[in-house]
Amino acid sequence: MSETMSNTTQPIVRMQQLNKHFGSLHVLNDIDLTIVPGEVVVIIGASGSGKSTLIRCINGLEEFQSGSLVVDSNELLPHGKSTQALQTIRTEVGMVFQQFNLFPHLSVIDNVTLAPMKVRGLSRDDAVSNAKRLLDRVGIADQADKYPSQLSGGQQQRVALARALAMEPRLMLFDEPTSALDPEMIGEVLDAMRELAKEGMTMVIVTHEMGFAREVADRVIFIHKGEITEQGHPEKLFDSPQHERTQSFLARVLKH
Amino acid sequence: MDVNFQFDWSAAFGSIPYLLPGIPWTLLISFGGLAIGFFIGIFFGLLRISRLRWLRWPAIVYVEVFRGTPILVQVLFIFYGLPQLLGSPINALVAGIAAIAVNSGAYISEIVRGGVQSIERGQGEASLSLGLSRTQAFRYVIWPQAFRRMIPPLGNQGIISIKDTSLFSVIGVGELVRQGQIYIATTFTALEVYFMVALMYLAITWTLSIILRQLEIRGLAGQ
Numbered sequence A: 001m002s003e004t005m006s007n008t009t010q011p012i013v014r015m016q017q018l019n020k021h022f023g024s025l026h027v028l029n030d031i032d033l034t035i036v037p038g039e040v041v042v043i044i045g046a047s048g049s050g051k052s053t054l055i056r057c058i059n060g061l062e063e064f065q066s067g068s069l070v071v072d073s074n075e076l077l078p079h080g081k082s083t084q085a086l087q088t089i090r091t092e093v094g095m096v097f098q099q100f101n102l103f104p105h106l107s108v109i110d111n112v113t114l115a116p117m118k119v120r121g122l123s124r125d126d127a128v129s130n131a132k133r134l135l136d137r138v139g140i141a142d143q144a145d146k147y148p149s150q151l152s153g154g155q156q157q158r159v160a161l162a163r164a165l166a167m168e169p170r171l172m173l174f175d176e177p178t179s180a181l182d183p184e185m186i187g188e189v190l191d192a193m194r195e196l197a198k199e200g201m202t203m204v205i206v207t208h209e210m211g212f213a214r215e216v217a218d219r220v221i222f223i224h225k226g227e228i229t230e231q232g233h234p235e236k237l238f239d240s241p242q243h244e245r246t247q248s249f250l251a252r253v254l255k256h
Numbered sequence B: 001m002d003v004n005f006q007f008d009w010s011a012a013f014g015s016i017p018y019l020l021p022g023i024p025w026t027l028l029i030s031f032g033g034l035a036i037g038f039f040i041g042i043f044f045g046l047l048r049i050s051r052l053r054w055l056r057w058p059a060i061v062y063v064e065v066f067r068g069t070p071i072l073v074q075v076l077f078i079f080y081g082l083p084q085l086l087g088s089p090i091n092a093l094v095a096g097i098a099a100i101a102v103n104s105g106a107y108i109s110e111i112v113r114g115g116v117q118s119i120e121r122g123q124g125e126a127s128l129s130l131g132l133s134r135t136q137a138f139r140y141v142i143w144p145q146a147f148r149r150m151i152p153p154l155g156n157q158g159i160i161s162i163k164d165t166s167l168f169s170v171i172g173v174g175e176l177v178r179q180g181q182i183y184i185a186t187t188f189t190a191l192e193v194y195f196m197v198a199l200m201y202l203a204i205t206w207t208l209s210i211i212l213r214q215l216e217i218r219g220l221a222g223q
Helices: A051-058 A083-092 A108-118 A124-137 A153-165 A183-198 A210-216 A234-239 A244-254 B009-019 B022-048 B053-067 B071-086 B092-117 B121-129 B134-171 B176-187 B190-221
Strands: A013-022 A025-035 A040-044 A066-071 A074-076 A093-096 A171-175 A203-206 A219-224 A227-232
Touching: A013 A051, A025 A051, A025 A227, A040 A051, A040 A210, A051 A066, A051 A171, A051 A203, A074 A083, A083 A093, A093 A153, A093 B121, A108 A124, A108 A153, A108 B134, A124 A153, A153 A183, A183 A203, A183 A210, A210 A234, A210 A244, A219 A234, A219 A244, A227 A234, A227 A244, A234 A244, B009 B176, B009 B190, B022 B053, B022 B092, B022 B134, B022 B176, B022 B190, B053 B092, B071 B092, B071 B134, B092 B134, B121 B134, B134 B176, B134 B190, B176 B190
Parallel strands: A040 A203, A040 A219, A093 A171, A171 A203
Antiparallel strands: A013 A025, A013 A066, A066 A074, A219 A227
16 A cells, blocks of 8 residues: 555654643653554553553644654654645554544444545445455454444444554554453453454554553553653563663552 | 403314415425525534634624524514615515524524534544544534434424514514414404414424424434
8 A cells, every 4th residue: 555665674653852742731751762564562651641642643633742753654743734644644544542433323334434435435345345354353244234332342442443454554553442341341352453463563552451561562661751761572571670660650550 | 351251263263264375484484594594504603613713703703693683673674674775675585584594594503513513522533543534524424423413403493493483474474473463453353363373383393393303213223
């Protein structure tokens, strides 16, 4: 899909000195972050630390005030002043939200085919067969004609994943994908994400599921008060965190 | 005056043939005005939620003016006032339809604004994250959901506007109340005739209520 001659060593996300303020609140403070194709990055941190805001900057759902951000060779400018690049980035970057955000007035299959038909210009037949293949892959092929409200939370989130994948993204963002789910449904969503990681998808995941992070992440990033405090391989970061804040955060979340 | 006045059913039923011709006029003014008001409402409702301030303020002024003045004054202004400005008389039917249109348009634009703003932020974000443009997100995701939520308040406005047309008897358009007044002028049976007039309004509004309830049920079935 990509029109650029990107080789594999070229980063898919390059964030340099990124700053974001909400009024007087400094939400992101000089963030430097480079992600290469195929990498699975998990971002952890306390609520309000800025981790969701960080990934929402990558597809322009949040504007930033200064710094530079290049996603898949498209440069995003501060203050949201890059409409064309933004449009391109959003077709290449998929996102799964905490609240699923499925379209309640559309059936499952129409949720998945909408963007490929309207943005990629696929015919209905192509979009539908593609959508069915994706729904089958996340284990809900038999629910295609139902409406979102007729599905469980876990099923809805898997539809949301299929919907994002239907655009054949080069990068997937996950914003606390299991935080709104009942405990018994978390596993099915994590399974689908695990499959995706195995297939080589580049993923940036904000989550509180530390076991999952340890298992699938190539790199774990700990954010505290809008700054990257520490990052590294999951085993290193979880087993021997260097920074005191990382230690106290992990002590709190790993206790139960 | 006779305190033992009896309700004269034959006078009531006798008035029906004289009242019935008023119904098409009432319906024509109501639905003609509402159809135009619907587009006025969508237009100003969408302006009202624009991200551009200079597009928002004309909508605010429109709503404040036409919601803040009585519809009776509006129709008198259009029928008696505007001709002085234009130099030619305005047909009473046209004046009635115009009054319903500009008046309901103000309320409908608030209904449109409320409907669109009631859609969760995440719906727009999910659309944009899939690569849809703002226009596509509005057309395929936001508007269909907003419109469903608008049906009950739109029905409410429709019923209010139908009843508002009764005021237009003052400009001599031959709707239900006007027909009743003409009939009463010769028979002096105000009690029976206004009773029948009320029943006819009820028949119209009740029918509309039933249709709207069906629409709502069908609209929600998909969710």
